[in-house]
Amino acid sequence: MTVRVRLGAGLARLSAAPLKSVQISEGATVGELFARLAQDEPDLAPALRSVLPVVAGEHVTRDRRLEHGQEVALLLPVSGG
Incomplete structure (x- = not known):
């Protein structure tokens, strides 16, 4: 299946x-x-350890099953104040 x-x-x-x-x-x-x-983009690998995945506007866990055609946004956490 394909995901974006x-x-x-x-x-x-x-x-x-x-x-x-x-x-x-x-x-x-x-x-x-x-x-x-x-595997496809080794330069991304270190950053993927702390990435926040978002599907349909909702933060999801790594055990969330995906469906064909879904879009997954990958965001780095932000800190500061």
Whole structure:
């Protein structure tokens, strides 16, 4: 199946493109998507450890199952005050 991945500003600079279409197996989880991204783009791998995945406007965990055609936004956490 295909999912779209939108990389937030901090991650986009580590990748060739800020929006990607990624092929993963049917019923794959967010964690499996991360593993695929790390394999395909090794420069992203270190940042994926702290990334916040968002699906349909909701923060999700790495065990969340994905569906064909979904978009996953990957955001780096922000701190400050």
